[in-house]
Amino acid sequence: xxxxxxxxxxxxxxxxxxxxxxxxxxxxxGERIGILGPNGAGKSTLxxxxxGLLKPQKGEVxxxxxxxxxxxxxxxxxxxxxFCFQDPxxxxxxxxxxxxxxFGPLNQGRDKYQVRLLxxxxxxxxxxxxFEDRVTYHLSGGEKRLVSLATVLAMDPQVLLxxxxxxxxxxxxxxxxxQVLANSGKSWAIISHDxxxxxxxxxxxxxxxxxxxxxxx
Amino acid sequence: xxxxxxxHGHSPLHRLDPRAKLxxxxxxxxxxxxxxxxxLLWAGLGVGLLTVGVARLPLVExxxxxxAVNLFIAMLWxxxxxxxxxxxxxxxxxxxxxxxxxxMALAITLKSNALVLVLMALVATSPINQVFHALAHWRAxxxxxxxxxxxxxxxxxxxxxxxxxxxxxxARGFSPGSNWRTYRTYAHVSGMLLVRSYxxxxxxxxxxxxxxxxxxxxxxxxxxxxxxxxxxxxxxxLLLLGLFALGRTLA
Ligand SMILES: Nc1ncnc2c1ncn2[C@@H]1O[C@H](COP(=O)(O)OP(=O)(O)O)[C@@H](O)[C@H]1O
Ligand SMILES: [Mg+2]
Numbered sequence: 470x471x472x473x474x475x476x477x478x479x480x481x482x483x484x485x486x487x488x489x490x491x492x493x494x495x496x497x498x499g500e501r502i503g504i505l506g507p508n509g510a511g512k513s514t515l516x517x518x519x520x521g522l523l524k525p526q527k528g529e530v531x532x533x534x535x536x537x538x539x540x541x542x543x544x545x546x547x548x549x550x551x552f553c554f555q556d557p558x559x560x561x562x563x564x565x566x567x568x569x570x571x572f573g574p575l576n577q578g579r580d581k582y583q584v585r586l587l588x589x590x591x592x593x594x595x596x597x598x599x600f601e602d603r604v605t606y607h608l609s610g611g612e613k614r615l616v617s618l619a620t621v622l623a624m625d626p627q628v629l630l631x632x633x634x635x636x637x638x639x640x641x642x643x644x645x646x647x648q649v650l651a652n653s654g655k656s657w658a659i660i661s662h663d664x665x666x667x668x669x670x671x672x673x674x675x676x677x678x679x680x681x682x683x684x685x686x
Numbered sequence: 687x688x689x690x691x692x693x694h695g696h697s698p699l700h701r702l703d704p705r706a707k708l709x710x711x712x713x714x715x716x717x718x719x720x721x722x723x724x725x726l727l728w729a730g731l732g733v734g735l736l737t738v739g740v741a742r743l744p745l746v747e748x749x750x751x752x753x754a755v756n757l758f759i760a761m762l763w764x765x766x767x768x769x770x771x772x773x774x775x776x777x778x779x780x781x782x783x784x785x786x787x788x789x790m791a792l793a794i795t796l797k798s799n800a801l802v803l804v805l806m807a808l809v810a811t812s813p814i815n816q817v818f819h820a821l822a823h824w825r826a827x828x829x830x831x832x833x834x835x836x837x838x839x840x841x842x843x844x845x846x847x848x849x850x851x852x853x854x855x856x857a858r859g860f861s862p863g864s865n866w867r868t869y870r871t872y873a874h875v876s877g878m879l880l881v882r883s884y885x886x887x888x889x890x891x892x893x894x895x896x897x898x899x900x901x902x903x904x905x906x907x908x909x910x911x912x913x914x915x916x917x918x919x920x921x922x923x924l925l926l927l928g929l930f931a932l933g934r935t936l937a
Contacts, residue, residue, distance in 0.1 A: 522892045548898040558846075559889040562839055564815040571906055576898030581906060606842060624897065 470498040471531075472628050472656060473519060473550075478528035480511075480518060488514055489680050492528070496628065502658040503667030505685055506677035512660045513555055515677065516630050520552050533627065548577050551626030553617055555633050555660075557610070560617035566592070566608075567601035569616065573624040591623045592616075594652075596645050610637045618646070622653065629657035635666050691747050692810040698914070699741040704812040704820040706915040710922045711808040717926055718797050723936040727796040729929055734803030741807040748806065755802050756795070763791045814838055820909070828901070843890070844883045851875050851882075 521543030563569035767787035
């Protein structure tokens with residue numbers, strides 16, 4: 470079953486040369502895609518397009534069962550597409566870790582009491598047990614990244630879209646992240662420059678270069 | 687970032703439920719707004735000093751904030767005693783001197799300082815998100831709460847971006863002086879600050895959309911009303927009633 474499909478995407482930032490001219494991308498249920506590519510190739514832009522945060526000038530975005538064009542149509546699927554920003558400072562906005570991780574599940578309409586348990590459980594799995602009352606903007610870089618992953622995992626999305634999730638993690642923490650990912654049983658697309666990490670955790674590698682996605686090894 | 691300098695102390699006031707403190711501050715400001723008699727205004731200032739004393743706020747920080755408030759008020763002292771008139775007036779400037787304006791300036795000074803002191807002692811002694819939560823518990827208008835919340839959040843963002851830029855300058859050996867290069871650098875920094883904060887604010891908003899934000903800011907914490915909160919409100923009510931009675935007998 471297909472979860473995501475982008476066809477014939479054309480996109481340029483205002484007053485900039487086009488980044489994509491007819492890009493295709495798709496993700497099947499159970500697939501784990503690793504995306505490589507030089508800086509500035511448009512990897513982050515690709516995810517922003519999938520999430521409907523940027524709108525393509527031409528082409529179609531299809532996600533979780535329907536074509537998505539208007540804001541309302543994207544709203545229906547956003548919490549099922551667990552997108553984690555490249556910069557954790559963009560991701561975290563609540564004063565405390567508890568509130569930030571709880572934000573998504575509460576928006577999904579879950580019960581407050583259950584959400585508390587869910588947050589504790591998610592943090593525990595990432596080795597952040599007891600971080601609930603920490604102030605998000607006083608965390609270290611690596612801790613911020615783990616918490617921003619927690620905010621996504623707590624929504625129990627169908628797909629994970631992670632933008633350079635291992636940047637700034639020490640080897641132990643990276644290993645824990647790999648374990649959490651493996652145990653999650655989810656499908657994902659991960660952007661990374663860490664070739665080894667992608668090889669270990671993905672079923673298929675793609676390289677984004679000059680506006681095209683090509684198979685890589 | 688230290689917008690919450692006063693929030694993390696250990697005084698009895700710090701331990702109170704933010705709802706009790708908000709209610710107390712609100713009642714005080716109402717009483718103060720209606721007060722006319724001079725003894726009452728001075729008594730209000732006394733109450734302000736008292737609460738700040740109980741809250742054991744750091745004096746230097748306190749002085750800084752009072753200074754900021756009173757710099758603004760100082761302008762009133764300069765402006766209020768003067769009135770525009772048709773005749774040539776003072777030095778032919780068309781202004782007339784009215785000592786009555788000085789009374790007004792004094793009244794404003796007393797009221798503002800009393801209020802700022804009480805707000806610092808009662809409201810600033812809770813972390814700001816708890817204050818928001820207390821307001822949310824009271825069903826304050828959601829739009830207004832969001833406005834406060836984001837205003838506050840983006841102050842942090844601005845401040846953090848500023849520090850990053852500042853560190854970037856320092857790390858490359860920049861030391862400010864009074865020369866063109868300094869001015870130009872600061873101009874660049876302030877421009878960059880605006881652009882970056884705008885970008886950051888936009889991405890934070892996008893991140894909220896990605897997590898299903900549709901206008902509700904959730905309250906997770908549930909405050910537990912303690913006996914000390916009731917006691918505090920009882921004592922505070924007596925104090926305000928006393929002030930009120932004082933005002934009535936003088937009127
Ligand atoms: N908001 C923006 N406005 C204009 N240009 C942008 C913006 N964001 C990114 N770009 C440009 O688009 C290109 C692709 O950016 P991005 O998708 O972030 O690359 P990657 O994630 O692959 O490093 C880069 O050249 C970048 O400079
Ligand atoms: Mg990127």
